[in-house]
Amino acid sequence: MNSMEITAGEYALGLLEGAELAQFERQLAHDRALQVEVARWQMQFSDLDATAQPQTVSAALWNRIESSVGAAAATSRETKPGIAELLWENLGFWRGASFAGVAASLMLAVSVGLLAGRATPVPLVVAVLLSDDASPGAIVEAFHDGRVVVVPLRDIVVPDGKALEVWTLFDKARGPVSLGLIDRSRRAQFSTSNLPARETQLYEITLEPATGSPIGRPTGPILMKGLAATPRI
Amino acid sequence: MIGVAARIVRRRELAEEVVHDVFVQIWRHAGSFNPSIGSGRAWLYSIVRNRSINLLRDSSREQSTPEDEIATLVEAGGAAEDAFQKLAESSALRRCLQQLDAKRRLGLLLAYVEGLSHGEIAARLGVPLGTAKAWLRRSLIALRDCLA
Numbered sequence: 285m286n287s288m289e290i291t292a293g294e295y296a297l298g299l300l301e302g303a304e305l306a307q308f309e310r311q312l313a314h315d316r317a318l319q320v321e322v323a324r325w326q327m328q329f330s331d332l333d334a335t336a337q338p339q340t341v342s343a344a345l346w347n348r349i350e351s352s353v354g355a356a357a358a359t360s361r362e363t364k365p366g367i368a369e370l371l372w373e374n375l376g377f378w379r380g381a382s383f384a385g386v387a388a389s390l391m392l393a394v395s396v397g398l399l400a401g402r403a404t405p406v407p408l409v410v411a412v413l414l415s416d417d418a419s420p421g422a423i424v425e426a427f428h429d430g431r432v433v434v435v436p437l438r439d440i441v442v443p444d445g446k447a448l449e450v451w452t453l454f455d456k457a458r459g460p461v462s463l464g465l466i467d468r469s470r471r472a473q474f475s476t477s478n479l480p481a482r483e484t485q486l487y488e489i490t491l492e493p494a495t496g497s498p499i500g501r502p503t504g505p506i507l508m509k510g511l512a513a514t515p516r517i
Numbered sequence: 518m519i520g521v522a523a524r525i526v527r528r529r530e531l532a533e534e535v536v537h538d539v540f541v542q543i544w545r546h547a548g549s550f551n552p553s554i555g556s557g558r559a560w561l562y563s564i565v566r567n568r569s570i571n572l573l574r575d576s577s578r579e580q581s582t583p584e585d586e587i588a589t590l591v592e593a594g595g596a597a598e599d600a601f602q603k604l605a606e607s608s609a610l611r612r613c614l615q616q617l618d619a620k621r622r623l624g625l626l627l628a629y630v631e632g633l634s635h636g637e638i639a640a641r642l643g644v645p646l647g648t649a650k651a652w653l654r655r656s657l658i659a660l661r662d663c664l665a
Contacts, residue, residue, distance in 0.1 A: 293657035296563070297628040298570045299635055326559040328664050329629055331610045333562040335603035336520030345533045352541045 289321055296325035407433075408481045409512035413489060421508035422489060424450070426481030432463050432474045434489075440469040440507065447494045451502055452479065453486040460488070465496050485512040518565050524596045525569035525632035531576075535568045542568075570632040597626035613663035621656045624649060 291308060294300055300308050312318050407425035415421045421440070425433045434450055442448060447467055451460040464474040466489075488509030490502040497503050518539065522532035542564065601622070604611035614622050620642055627633040627641060639649035 289661070290654050290657050293661070294653065297625065297653070297657075298566055298632050299628050299653065301574075301634060323559070326563045328610060328660070330559040330562060331604055331608045332600050332626075332629055333521050333559075335600040335630075336524055339519040339523065339529075339532075342533070345537060349537050349540050352537065 288318060292318060292321040293325045296322055296329060407515060409483060409485065410515050411485075411487045411510045411512040413487060413508035413510040415508045416506075424487045424510070424512070426512065430476045430479065432476055432479075432481070434463075434466065434472045434474070436466075436469040436471070438469070442468055442491070445494050446491055446504075447496065448489050448507070449492040449496055449502070449504075450474065451488050451490065452481075453488070454480045454482060459501050460486075462496065462500065465492070465494075467494075481512065483512060483514050486510075487512060518562070521562055521565050522569045524600070524630050525566065526573050531572060532569070535565060535572060539564050539568050566629075566632065573632055574634070597623060597630040600630045601626055609664055613660050616663060617656055617659060621652045624653055625656050625660070628653065 291300070295305075295308055295312075312322065407427050409426050411424040412420050413422045413424060420437050422437055423435045425435075427433070432450070432452075440448060447465040448469075449465050450463040450472075452463060453460045461479060463476060463479075464472070466472045486509060488502070489507045490497075491504035491507060492502070518536050519529075519532045522535040523529060526532050526535060539561075601611070601614060604614075614625070617625070624638050624642055627638050633641065635650055635653070636646060638653070639646045642649060642652075644652070
Protein backbone atom coordinates (compact mmCIF):
# COMPACT_ATOMS: atom_id res chain seq x y z
CA MET A 285 0.00 0.00 0.00
CA ASN A 286 1.50 3.29 -1.08
CA SER A 287 1.44 6.57 0.70
CA MET A 288 -1.28 8.08 -1.51
CA GLU A 289 -3.57 5.17 -0.70
CA ILE A 290 -3.20 5.92 2.99
CA THR A 291 -3.73 9.63 2.38
CA ALA A 292 -6.89 8.73 0.44
CA GLY A 293 -8.00 6.81 3.54
CA GLU A 294 -7.30 9.85 5.73
CA TYR A 295 -9.30 11.96 3.30
CA ALA A 296 -12.22 9.51 3.45
CA LEU A 297 -12.07 9.67 7.25
CA GLY A 298 -12.23 13.47 7.08
CA LEU A 299 -8.79 13.94 8.62
CA LEU A 300 -7.13 16.13 6.02
CA GLU A 301 -7.19 19.84 6.74
CA GLY A 302 -5.96 23.14 5.41
CA ALA A 303 -3.22 23.14 2.80
CA GLU A 304 -2.93 19.35 2.82
CA LEU A 305 -6.65 19.01 2.08
CA ALA A 306 -6.54 21.65 -0.66
CA GLN A 307 -3.58 19.96 -2.32
CA PHE A 308 -5.24 16.54 -2.12
CA GLU A 309 -8.48 17.83 -3.62
CA ARG A 310 -6.59 19.52 -6.47
CA GLN A 311 -4.97 16.22 -7.35
CA LEU A 312 -8.22 14.30 -6.82
CA ALA A 313 -10.00 16.46 -9.38
CA HIS A 314 -8.00 15.00 -12.28
CA ASP A 315 -6.42 11.80 -10.91
CA ARG A 316 -8.74 8.93 -11.70
CA ALA A 317 -6.69 6.34 -9.78
CA LEU A 318 -7.01 8.52 -6.71
CA GLN A 319 -10.76 8.92 -7.26
CA VAL A 320 -11.06 5.14 -7.38
CA GLU A 321 -9.04 4.88 -4.18
CA VAL A 322 -11.21 7.40 -2.35
CA ALA A 323 -14.40 5.71 -3.56
CA ARG A 324 -13.04 2.39 -2.32
CA TRP A 325 -12.40 3.75 1.15
CA GLN A 326 -15.82 5.45 1.22
CA MET A 327 -17.38 2.13 0.30
CA GLN A 328 -15.43 0.31 3.01
CA PHE A 329 -16.49 2.75 5.70
CA SER A 330 -20.07 3.04 4.52
CA ASP A 331 -21.40 0.37 6.91
CA LEU A 332 -20.88 2.96 9.63
CA ASP A 333 -23.31 5.38 7.93
CA ALA A 334 -26.08 2.85 8.33
CA THR A 335 -25.62 2.84 12.11
CA ALA A 336 -26.85 6.45 12.46
CA GLN A 337 -30.22 6.97 14.10
CA PRO A 338 -32.80 7.48 11.33
CA GLN A 339 -34.49 10.86 11.70
CA THR A 340 -37.49 12.24 9.93
CA VAL A 341 -37.31 15.39 7.86
CA SER A 342 -39.46 18.16 9.27
CA ALA A 343 -41.95 20.05 7.12
CA ALA A 344 -39.98 23.22 7.82
CA LEU A 345 -36.83 21.69 6.35
CA TRP A 346 -38.73 20.55 3.28
CA ASN A 347 -40.03 24.07 2.78
CA ARG A 348 -36.54 25.53 3.00
CA ILE A 349 -35.14 22.98 0.56
CA GLU A 350 -37.98 23.74 -1.82
CA SER A 351 -37.37 27.45 -1.81
CA SER A 352 -33.59 27.02 -2.13
CA VAL A 353 -33.86 24.65 -5.06
CA GLY A 354 -36.39 27.01 -6.60
CA ALA A 355 -33.89 29.85 -6.24
CA ALA A 356 -31.15 27.70 -7.71
CA ALA A 357 -33.37 26.96 -10.65
CA ALA A 358 -34.25 30.64 -11.06
CA THR A 359 -30.60 31.62 -11.39
CA SER A 360 -30.18 29.27 -14.33
CA ARG A 361 -33.37 30.49 -16.00
CA GLU A 362 -31.55 32.78 -18.41
CA THR A 363 -29.53 30.05 -20.00
CA LYS A 364 -32.02 27.19 -19.75
CA PRO A 365 -35.59 28.41 -20.03
CA GLY A 366 -38.18 26.17 -18.52
CA ILE A 367 -35.98 24.52 -15.92
CA ALA A 368 -37.36 26.53 -13.05
CA GLU A 369 -40.92 25.65 -13.94
CA LEU A 370 -40.15 21.98 -14.37
CA LEU A 371 -38.32 21.84 -11.06
CA TRP A 372 -41.21 23.52 -9.34
CA GLU A 373 -43.73 21.09 -10.73
CA ASN A 374 -41.66 18.18 -9.63
CA LEU A 375 -40.98 19.60 -6.21
CA GLY A 376 -44.70 19.62 -5.57
CA PHE A 377 -44.86 16.05 -6.70
CA TRP A 378 -41.92 14.87 -4.64
CA ARG A 379 -42.79 16.88 -1.59
CA GLY A 380 -44.56 14.03 0.17
CA ALA A 381 -41.85 11.56 -0.71
CA SER A 382 -39.38 10.36 1.83
CA PHE A 383 -36.02 12.02 1.69
CA ALA A 384 -34.24 8.74 1.23
CA GLY A 385 -36.55 7.92 -1.63
CA VAL A 386 -35.69 11.04 -3.54
CA ALA A 387 -31.98 10.64 -2.90
CA ALA A 388 -32.12 7.00 -3.94
CA SER A 389 -33.90 7.98 -7.12
CA LEU A 390 -31.22 10.49 -7.98
CA MET A 391 -28.67 7.78 -7.37
CA LEU A 392 -30.61 5.34 -9.49
CA ALA A 393 -30.78 7.87 -12.30
CA VAL A 394 -27.02 8.17 -12.44
CA SER A 395 -26.42 4.44 -11.95
CA VAL A 396 -28.66 3.64 -14.86
CA GLY A 397 -26.45 5.89 -16.95
CA LEU A 398 -23.58 3.59 -16.14
CA LEU A 399 -25.43 0.44 -17.15
CA ALA A 400 -26.59 2.08 -20.35
CA GLY A 401 -23.02 3.10 -21.04
CA ARG A 402 -21.91 -0.49 -21.36
CA ALA A 403 -24.07 -0.91 -24.42
CA THR A 404 -23.91 1.27 -27.49
CA PRO A 405 -25.20 3.78 -28.21
CA VAL A 406 -25.26 5.81 -25.01
CA PRO A 407 -28.59 7.54 -24.33
CA LEU A 408 -28.68 11.32 -24.52
CA VAL A 409 -30.70 11.45 -21.33
CA VAL A 410 -32.13 9.01 -18.82
CA ALA A 411 -35.12 9.64 -16.56
CA VAL A 412 -36.34 7.56 -13.67
CA LEU A 413 -40.08 7.97 -13.36
CA LEU A 414 -41.41 7.89 -9.82
CA SER A 415 -44.87 6.98 -8.59
CA ASP A 416 -46.50 9.30 -6.09
CA ASP A 417 -45.18 7.09 -3.29
CA ALA A 418 -41.70 7.93 -4.63
CA SER A 419 -40.98 4.39 -5.74
CA PRO A 420 -39.26 4.03 -9.12
CA GLY A 421 -41.85 2.97 -11.71
CA ALA A 422 -40.03 3.09 -15.03
CA ILE A 423 -36.84 4.16 -16.75
CA VAL A 424 -36.91 6.29 -19.88
CA GLU A 425 -33.89 6.47 -22.15
CA ALA A 426 -33.77 8.87 -25.10
CA PHE A 427 -31.17 8.32 -27.81
CA HIS A 428 -29.50 10.54 -30.43
CA ASP A 429 -31.41 8.91 -33.27
CA GLY A 430 -34.80 9.86 -31.80
CA ARG A 431 -35.50 6.48 -30.22
CA VAL A 432 -37.05 6.58 -26.77
CA VAL A 433 -37.04 3.36 -24.76
CA VAL A 434 -39.34 2.92 -21.76
CA VAL A 435 -38.64 0.10 -19.33
CA PRO A 436 -41.28 -0.41 -16.60
CA LEU A 437 -39.77 -1.42 -13.26
CA ARG A 438 -42.94 -2.92 -11.84
CA ASP A 439 -46.27 -4.29 -13.00
CA ILE A 440 -48.91 -1.72 -13.80
CA VAL A 441 -52.52 -2.81 -13.93
CA VAL A 442 -54.10 -1.42 -17.10
CA PRO A 443 -57.92 -1.69 -17.04
CA ASP A 444 -59.77 -2.90 -20.17
CA GLY A 445 -60.27 -0.13 -22.68
CA LYS A 446 -57.34 1.82 -21.28
CA ALA A 447 -53.69 2.24 -22.19
CA LEU A 448 -50.59 3.83 -20.77
CA GLU A 449 -49.49 6.93 -22.64
CA VAL A 450 -45.94 8.24 -22.41
CA TRP A 451 -45.46 12.02 -22.56
CA THR A 452 -42.61 14.45 -22.50
CA LEU A 453 -42.68 18.14 -21.68
CA PHE A 454 -39.86 20.24 -23.10
CA ASP A 455 -41.72 23.44 -23.89
CA LYS A 456 -44.21 24.80 -21.41
CA ALA A 457 -45.97 26.82 -24.10
CA ARG A 458 -46.43 23.79 -26.34
CA GLY A 459 -47.44 21.50 -23.48
CA PRO A 460 -46.81 17.76 -23.11
CA VAL A 461 -46.12 15.85 -26.32
CA SER A 462 -47.17 12.21 -26.63
CA LEU A 463 -44.46 9.66 -27.41
CA GLY A 464 -46.86 6.78 -27.77
CA LEU A 465 -48.95 4.13 -26.05
CA ILE A 466 -48.09 1.01 -24.06
CA ASP A 467 -50.79 -1.61 -23.61
CA ARG A 468 -49.16 -3.27 -20.64
CA SER A 469 -46.21 -3.12 -18.36
CA ARG A 470 -43.32 -4.15 -20.59
CA ARG A 471 -40.39 -2.59 -22.44
CA ALA A 472 -41.47 -0.32 -25.27
CA GLN A 473 -39.63 1.62 -27.91
CA PHE A 474 -40.84 4.73 -29.71
CA SER A 475 -39.36 6.52 -32.69
CA THR A 476 -39.54 10.25 -32.49
CA SER A 477 -38.07 12.89 -34.71
CA ASN A 478 -37.24 16.46 -33.90
CA LEU A 479 -38.17 16.01 -30.27
CA PRO A 480 -35.55 17.36 -27.92
CA ALA A 481 -34.14 15.17 -25.14
CA ARG A 482 -32.48 17.44 -22.64
CA GLU A 483 -31.38 17.48 -19.07
CA THR A 484 -34.31 18.18 -16.66
CA GLN A 485 -36.89 17.50 -19.38
CA LEU A 486 -40.03 16.03 -17.86
CA TYR A 487 -41.27 12.54 -18.80
CA GLU A 488 -44.50 11.09 -17.49
CA ILE A 489 -46.94 8.22 -18.00
CA THR A 490 -50.69 8.72 -17.73
CA LEU A 491 -53.68 6.40 -17.95
CA GLU A 492 -55.66 7.16 -21.13
CA PRO A 493 -58.30 5.56 -23.39
CA ALA A 494 -57.00 2.55 -25.36
CA THR A 495 -56.51 4.68 -28.48
CA GLY A 496 -54.71 7.41 -26.60
CA SER A 497 -55.81 10.77 -25.32
CA PRO A 498 -58.47 12.19 -27.67
CA ILE A 499 -57.30 15.77 -27.19
CA GLY A 500 -53.54 15.36 -27.65
CA ARG A 501 -52.66 16.13 -24.06
CA PRO A 502 -52.96 14.11 -20.85
CA THR A 503 -56.50 13.58 -19.58
CA GLY A 504 -56.04 10.69 -17.18
CA PRO A 505 -54.21 10.45 -13.88
CA ILE A 506 -50.42 10.73 -13.88
CA LEU A 507 -49.09 7.33 -12.82
CA MET A 508 -45.45 8.34 -12.63
CA LYS A 509 -43.09 11.06 -13.73
CA GLY A 510 -39.50 12.19 -13.53
CA LEU A 511 -36.86 14.54 -14.87
CA ALA A 512 -34.22 13.52 -17.37
CA ALA A 513 -30.52 13.61 -16.56
CA THR A 514 -27.53 13.14 -18.80
CA PRO A 515 -25.71 9.90 -18.03
CA ARG A 516 -22.14 10.55 -16.95
CA ILE A 517 -20.08 7.88 -18.57
CA MET B 518 -28.73 11.61 6.37
CA ILE B 519 -29.74 13.82 9.26
CA GLY B 520 -28.55 11.09 11.64
CA VAL B 521 -25.11 10.91 10.04
CA ALA B 522 -24.78 14.71 10.12
CA ALA B 523 -26.04 14.93 13.71
CA ARG B 524 -23.29 12.64 15.01
CA ILE B 525 -20.78 15.16 13.70
CA VAL B 526 -22.40 18.56 14.23
CA ARG B 527 -24.23 17.39 17.40
CA ARG B 528 -27.18 19.75 17.02
CA ARG B 529 -30.37 18.92 15.24
CA GLU B 530 -30.73 22.34 13.58
CA LEU B 531 -27.16 22.23 12.30
CA ALA B 532 -27.73 18.72 10.98
CA GLU B 533 -30.78 20.02 9.11
CA GLU B 534 -28.65 22.85 7.76
CA VAL B 535 -26.20 20.29 6.42
CA VAL B 536 -28.90 18.18 4.80
CA HIS B 537 -30.44 21.27 3.25
CA ASP B 538 -27.11 22.30 1.71
CA VAL B 539 -26.35 18.79 0.54
CA PHE B 540 -29.72 18.42 -1.12
CA VAL B 541 -29.34 21.69 -2.99
CA GLN B 542 -25.80 20.74 -3.98
CA ILE B 543 -26.93 17.36 -5.30
CA TRP B 544 -29.82 18.91 -7.16
CA ARG B 545 -27.42 21.24 -8.92
CA HIS B 546 -24.55 18.86 -9.50
CA ALA B 547 -25.86 15.30 -9.54
CA GLY B 548 -23.38 14.78 -12.34
CA SER B 549 -20.31 15.16 -10.18
CA PHE B 550 -20.95 11.60 -9.07
CA ASN B 551 -19.18 9.10 -11.28
CA PRO B 552 -21.09 5.81 -11.04
CA SER B 553 -18.29 3.83 -12.67
CA ILE B 554 -16.02 4.17 -9.66
CA GLY B 555 -18.20 4.00 -6.58
CA SER B 556 -21.53 3.42 -4.93
CA GLY B 557 -24.07 6.22 -4.99
CA ARG B 558 -24.94 5.70 -1.37
CA ALA B 559 -21.35 5.96 -0.16
CA TRP B 560 -20.85 9.03 -2.33
CA LEU B 561 -23.97 10.67 -0.94
CA TYR B 562 -22.95 10.08 2.66
CA SER B 563 -19.43 11.30 1.97
CA ILE B 564 -20.94 14.63 0.88
CA VAL B 565 -23.03 14.76 4.05
CA ARG B 566 -19.96 14.04 6.18
CA ASN B 567 -17.72 16.54 4.37
CA ARG B 568 -20.33 19.25 4.69
CA SER B 569 -20.83 18.43 8.40
CA ILE B 570 -17.11 18.52 9.12
CA ASN B 571 -16.74 21.86 7.32
CA LEU B 572 -19.58 23.32 9.32
CA LEU B 573 -18.16 21.97 12.56
CA ARG B 574 -14.68 23.35 11.92
CA ASP B 575 -15.98 26.72 10.74
CA SER B 576 -18.27 27.13 13.72
CA SER B 577 -15.72 26.01 16.30
CA ARG B 578 -13.47 28.83 15.10
CA GLU B 579 -16.22 31.40 15.28
CA GLN B 580 -18.30 30.69 18.33
CA SER B 581 -18.74 28.53 21.34
CA THR B 582 -22.03 26.89 22.17
CA PRO B 583 -24.27 29.27 24.14
CA GLU B 584 -25.48 27.91 27.48
CA ASP B 585 -29.12 27.84 26.51
CA GLU B 586 -28.39 25.63 23.55
CA ILE B 587 -26.67 22.94 25.52
CA ALA B 588 -29.98 21.24 26.14
CA THR B 589 -30.42 20.76 22.40
CA LEU B 590 -27.07 19.05 22.03
CA VAL B 591 -27.43 15.64 20.57
CA GLU B 592 -25.95 13.41 23.19
CA ALA B 593 -22.23 13.82 22.68
CA GLY B 594 -19.57 11.21 23.27
CA GLY B 595 -20.15 7.56 22.83
CA ALA B 596 -21.48 8.04 19.30
CA ALA B 597 -18.32 6.47 17.88
CA GLU B 598 -18.48 3.45 20.22
CA ASP B 599 -22.19 3.18 19.63
CA ALA B 600 -21.72 3.10 15.84
CA PHE B 601 -19.20 0.28 16.19
CA GLN B 602 -21.55 -1.71 18.43
CA LYS B 603 -24.38 -1.26 15.93
CA LEU B 604 -22.40 -2.61 12.99
CA ALA B 605 -24.01 -5.80 11.74
CA GLU B 606 -22.37 -9.02 12.92
CA SER B 607 -21.88 -9.94 9.30
CA SER B 608 -20.06 -6.70 8.47
CA ALA B 609 -16.49 -7.22 7.28
CA LEU B 610 -15.71 -3.74 8.58
CA ARG B 611 -16.81 -4.82 12.05
CA ARG B 612 -14.65 -7.91 11.94
CA CYS B 613 -11.61 -5.92 10.81
CA LEU B 614 -12.14 -3.09 13.30
CA GLN B 615 -12.40 -5.72 16.00
CA GLN B 616 -8.89 -6.83 15.23
CA LEU B 617 -7.50 -3.38 16.01
CA ASP B 618 -6.34 -2.39 19.45
CA ALA B 619 -9.29 -0.73 21.25
CA LYS B 620 -7.73 2.74 21.44
CA ARG B 621 -6.65 2.72 17.82
CA ARG B 622 -10.06 1.54 16.76
CA LEU B 623 -11.65 4.37 18.73
CA GLY B 624 -9.39 6.89 17.00
CA LEU B 625 -10.60 5.74 13.61
CA LEU B 626 -14.23 5.77 14.69
CA LEU B 627 -13.93 9.23 16.22
CA ALA B 628 -12.67 10.52 12.87
CA TYR B 629 -15.33 8.90 10.72
CA VAL B 630 -18.37 8.95 12.96
CA GLU B 631 -17.88 12.15 14.95
CA GLY B 632 -15.72 14.03 12.47
CA LEU B 633 -12.91 14.76 14.94
CA SER B 634 -9.62 16.18 13.69
CA HIS B 635 -6.17 14.69 14.32
CA GLY B 636 -5.69 17.13 17.19
CA GLU B 637 -9.03 16.35 18.81
CA ILE B 638 -8.45 12.62 18.51
CA ALA B 639 -5.03 12.96 20.13
CA ALA B 640 -6.62 14.88 23.02
CA ARG B 641 -9.43 12.37 23.40
CA LEU B 642 -7.03 9.42 23.39
CA GLY B 643 -4.53 11.21 25.63
CA VAL B 644 -1.58 10.76 23.26
CA PRO B 645 0.69 13.25 21.45
CA LEU B 646 -0.47 14.49 18.05
CA GLY B 647 2.31 12.67 16.18
CA THR B 648 1.36 9.39 17.86
CA ALA B 649 -2.31 9.82 16.97
CA LYS B 650 -1.42 10.50 13.32
CA ALA B 651 0.86 7.46 13.14
CA TRP B 652 -1.77 5.23 14.80
CA LEU B 653 -4.42 6.33 12.34
CA ARG B 654 -2.22 5.69 9.33
CA ARG B 655 -1.22 2.26 10.63
CA SER B 656 -4.84 1.44 11.43
CA LEU B 657 -5.77 2.30 7.84
CA ILE B 658 -3.09 -0.05 6.55
CA ALA B 659 -4.26 -2.85 8.84
CA LEU B 660 -7.85 -2.23 7.83
CA ARG B 661 -7.05 -2.30 4.13
CA ASP B 662 -5.09 -5.55 4.49
CA CYS B 663 -7.93 -7.12 6.46
CA LEU B 664 -10.64 -5.96 4.05
CA ALA B 665 -8.72 -6.94 0.94
